Amino acid sequence: MATTPLTLDPRQTEEAVPALVAAFAALAPGDALILETPSDPRRLARPFSEVAWGQFDWAPLETGDGHWRTEVRKRTAPGPDCISGFLGEDHKRCDALYADAESAAQADDAGQAARLFAAFHTGMTRHLAMEEEGLFPELEQRMGFFGQGPTTVMREEHEQMRGLFARMEAFLPAGELEGFMDACETLLILMEQHNMTEEEMLYPMMDDAFAGEEEALLKQLITY
């Protein structure tokens, strides 16, 4: 899997979008662009999706402080075309980053562990926001979950995960890799059990609840 760096200024949308489209078109399936931008690149996501919808995955790696890094990968097969597929794939992407960060820590590579954890944390923060802001309120409205129901449990588990992310992040600057790996172990079953519950129950419920609105919703979600 090859990556190609691409520096753009999202504030210059009229130049940035064509440049992004051209660079993306030159990619082989499975390869990715690493966008380096001085400001939030999400303003490019919507116009880009109008051109290349179903062909790419958009994944923030680093956000804020005047420097954003985003991976735009060319898919090897079209999709996803449903909420469960989109969010399930994002689970797998974040799982891979988590596992690689843990492996780097086990290999005593604090720098690599920190870089991979930062990408994982960014990905998970976005994933939780997509669910809590982009999907849960509308789902709760349509299904009549008023302060109880599955989304309430999911929000509670999200809070537990955020607490663990903060703990994991605190270990890395001091190079406390054993503590980091302890926190990884603690996060693992919570996160995997949570993901399994979502993929087997909550996401299919969303597919049913939002049937016919998938493309519009997903184009909204990638802007998170």
Place this chain on the structure above:
Amino acid sequence: MRTAGLRLDHAPQLDLPLRFFLTAPLFGVAAGALLALRGAALLHSPWLPGTIALAHLITLGLLTMTMLGALHQILPVVVGTEVPGARWSRWLQPLFALAVVLLAGGLLLGLPSVIATAMVLLAASLLPLLAQQAWGLLRAPGQGPTVQLLWLALAAFAGTIGLGLLFAAGHALGWWPLARTAALPVHLFWGLGGWVGGLIAGVAIAVLPMFYIAPPVSPRAARALLATLGAMLVTAPPATFLGAARAWLLLPLGCGAAALVVFTVALLRLLRARRRKVTDVSLRYWQGGLVAAWLSVALLLLWVVWPQPRWLLAFGVLYLLGFAGAVLSGMLYKIVPFLVWTHRFSRMAGRGPMPMMGDLLPRRQAQRQQMAYGLAVLLLAAATLFPAEWLVRVAGLALAVASGWLWVNLLRAARFQPPAAEPETGRLPQAARAHLG
């Protein structure tokens, strides 16, 4: 819209599975102590009452106790169905433990009335526990591979209990409605292959992808596992009751070996494709357990063609302790700290200092216990093949120590209450972490 079965906060009260998990290792201590005290007399023949007592301290007290506790957690959280009447398990579990103690004591001391009491208590505890699980499975929202394997395991368990109660009646009352030599292999295949093997397989395909971030076991492999284990259960009775020659046992044994092939291939594929590359204590237990399982099948095959008691005893050690005991120990090291952390500390996340699972169960302690357990299994296997008195007693002592160590590690995790944390880091003080090993 799909909304059926959508109760997501299914986890049982913490004490329910914990009481099973914290009792089981004590039966390992008892088994090891018994062997250390009685010595090689317990390894002359698999059919002596003392040896049967030893075997059931392990099969019922150590393994079944752990597996029933695991089912109390698995059905709600993994399968998505509640265990009906789970609160009654607070009474059934100690009743079951007492029954096992009485069974072993009655057999060892040659007391038919005690064995009869044990028989009644076993029926009174195991049958309701079995019924709870079966009723819960009936109401499961899905009937995928894990549920199907759990059904197979429960069916095998029911048959094993039935035959076991008949055998107990024989020891207690002298009543043998079935030819013992024919019924015993069925009891072994159903109990060890169907109940223990089936449950371990069903749980493994559900939780190992989660523990190691791996793709799920393929539906084809799951169907093959179900088919081979099912064939073993179905062919065992005719092979033993109708087959005039011992060679007929090769039929269920062959099916069991085929199941092990399928399971091993599926597991190796899963581990090769896993994203999480860390090798933890659980994984080492799985690796050692698979090796022991293969050795045990080879020994059972040897016993069929060359019926020496030592081969069957060695099979028992390697299958029950080398494979099942090892794998279940690995699972306990994952499940117990997670249960305690989830119930007691997860809500502290983001609100202040919070222990990690490594604080509840330090990795080094688990690794050292694992080495002790591996040594115990090796010594026990050697003792069955070369039953020198000193070796048997040392092996028994090793098993008692390793089991007791497991119990101490789990108990420490279960009772963990964090001291006040360092305000700057929100972490436990270094002194507290060092104290925990």
